[in-house]
Amino acid sequence: MKVSKKKTEPILGLGTPITANFTGKAWLQNLSGQPEYECNVYNVTFAPGTRNYWHSHTIGQILLCTEGTGYYQEKGKPAQRLQPGDVVNIPANTVHWHGAAPDSRFTHIGITPRVSENKTEWIGEVTDEEYSEAVR
């Protein structure tokens, strides 16, 4: 029996503070990471205004938006506003960021497939100017 009683509702437990590669406050809660699955599943909660750095994944990543309002932006494209129920399939080797709206907390489930091969490259901060431009 492999049922774990971790809650996907972040209000019941936001998880562990994320300390690197984010601007602002964010929390990580692992939901599943069995080695044989080669697939990690986790909640990320962003405080209002928080976003992660520009980064890319060599395979890609799936986001399932579950709470609040957020944004996803690929380099050189307009940001897209995210609401609960939205699904983002982040393409391989594509520089992007995701995070909360200025006035809303935001939570998504993240799914990282093919974890052994799927490397993340962190590039640098989304500046206040870039963020303001993206979410206006």
Add this chain to the structure above:
Amino acid sequence: MKVSKKKTEPILGLGTPITANFTGKAWLQNLSGQPEYECNVYNVTFAPGTRNYWHSHTIGQILLCTEGTGYYQEKGKPAQRLQPGDVVNIPANTVHWHGAAPDSRFTHIGITPRVSENKTEWIGEVTDEEYSEAVR
């Protein structure tokens, strides 16, 4: 930009009726299935009393319970009651079923990792006697 506006809330669209290997009414809604991810993500909604057949997966499967009350049972073990927020890591090659409680609709997100290698074997119906015994 790969944002799709599929909703994870089943109330907004239950998806396609499932016609095989289930007892009762159930619906499938694909959320993500990019070939390069080797990882399928989908909602399954079970009407009250509905369950799938006894089956197993050669790699395993992840369930994220999102709505209603359900059950998960491995062959020869007691069933475990599931509520929103519960996570089930189904082990490889383990005969099991999942479904709704008799008096509640149940929805979970399913995540199938390593899809090319991850074969499902369907064994047979969970009889009314087996189901009643499991959920009493």
